[in-house]
Amino acid sequence: MQDQNRQYRVLFVDDEPRVTNALKAMFRRDYEVYTANSGDAALALLADTRIDVLVSDQRMPGMLGSELLASVSQRYPRTMRILLTGFMDKKAIVDSINHGEVYRFINKPWRKEAMQHVLSEAAQASDLPVDLYASKKAADDTRGDASTRANTTESRLGRALLMIEQDQTVRHQIRRFCAQHQIQIYGTQNPQQALAAATSRQNIGVALIELSSDTTAAIQTINLLRQARPELIAIVLTEEYDANTAVDLINQGQVFRYLAKPIEATGLHSALKNAFRRHAFLRENTSSTNRYRVEKPVGLSASLQAWINRIVQPKLQK
Template identity: 35%
Template sequence: MNAQPSLPDRPRLLFVDDESRILVSLKSIFRNDYDVRIANSGAEAIDILRGWPADVLVSDQRMPEMTGVDVLRSAAEIRPTTTRILLTGYSDLEAIIGSVNDGEIFRFVSKPWRRNELRDTVAAAVKATARALTANDEPDTPAVPEPVSSVSVADQPGVLILDADAAEREALRHVLSADRPVHVASSFLDALEQIRTHQIGMVITESSIGGEPVTTLINGLHSLRPGLVYIVLTGQPDAQHIIDLINFGRVYRVLRKPINVSVLRGTVNLAARRHQSLARRPERARELTEEVAPMPPERQNRGLFAKIREFLHA
């Protein structure tokens, strides 16, 4: 991998798009401050990545042959430390959910982009890469799986299930309670109370509780409880909502209902590992938290953020 602990003077950016005018335009924005390379297709981008450690990869989604999510997934395998951004004019839900679960993207940016906003996002991505290189993050998936039984159930970090539907809550608790302590909540305040009083490592939540998207809650919790890992379940996925969950919630996974039980177990195990990794390095957890985009003021929902802060500090 030949990873260096620090960045070169000019961070390396790789842009992928099948429309070359987009590439020209992007290059014109960044060429003064960054070492920019461009690729006209996914395959070309992968080729470049193999020989050139890009710090940030920005890809279009809708491309012939290889989609953006495919590119990001391959990139994550070749260069795990490269921060990945999706820049797209329109994405279907599958692509968006895939970009979270498979691409583990840093941000989702819509076309047409705002020049300054894109600059800020890229700068944040470069910073995230630098930190990742310094922290030398370990992958979530270990080479040899650890036997789960070596640690007792009670010692495992707890899982909080936030869901307004009682039957679904119980079904989830039933599936998960064999491996780790499970706590349940049916409203935001319930959830805050559980997080305050129990040791919680991950939150499995319905995308909306009582019609209110959970984005605000997750965004607020990031700074207050660094190291929490979020899995979002959704029945009626809303593209914009999931994009928000990526940008402002930095959620770990999004699972679409109906959910396969083995997929759920696997995802929860991965999330637990991630939490443990972050729990061992609180500084790194805090760093990652800082990378979460702040909610724009107009979207901060009726002082819920303040409520969260107040509640957790009480």
């Protein structure tokens, strides 16, 4: 249940006034509702009003929803960001994850019950401490304190990375990078090995998971890793971008970054540096893991479910 002591502020953004009017009428009893019919109008409102949850359509003239979320992520990182999706192109998929750090995708046409559930979770999460170095501006403003805390935590815990990647060339590239940056690496071949490593080695802060032909298994693996270790940061490696997969990766895995193959060295360095910083922040601010909460998995195989019951479930109950 959301905090009854105050009414959270929700901003709905859609270029069609009939849509924003309908959403306002639907949720005005539960929230202090604001509306905007363009990305520019939304940013103007955000400049003067503290918004807890932003819900934006993707396809809008002038500024796409993914572009709006990227801007809000930089300027107002505390605001929880939700994207309504219909059709999304490749760039929109990458931007909404890598730059917008969207909390949830909601498929259109949406259902009121589903929307209400996501809004309630997002509103409560907006009260939690935010990782300020997720925002470049905030990082510049707090560089001394935040960076020092992150580096101190990483030094104390050690840095380790979990990897599931079948391509030998990519594995060697990642291993070379880890050797150069004093990052311990655990290579695994399947979900069971990955879960065993993550639940037994607390110094693992980041998981690099390839999206193979079996994307369902990859998404389930990420979901289970995040449930067992909510502070674990997941990065996916992929050759193809698919909108439906992106929706599941966020809703069920809260992936931190989407990296394209072949991996570009600068992009890998930036993603891992920021991922370890995020992990350090979440280790020190455990309640903030709810800002990156994942949905429960569905349709697990019998063997994987048995493994969870025997190995992972006891970890979740502690």
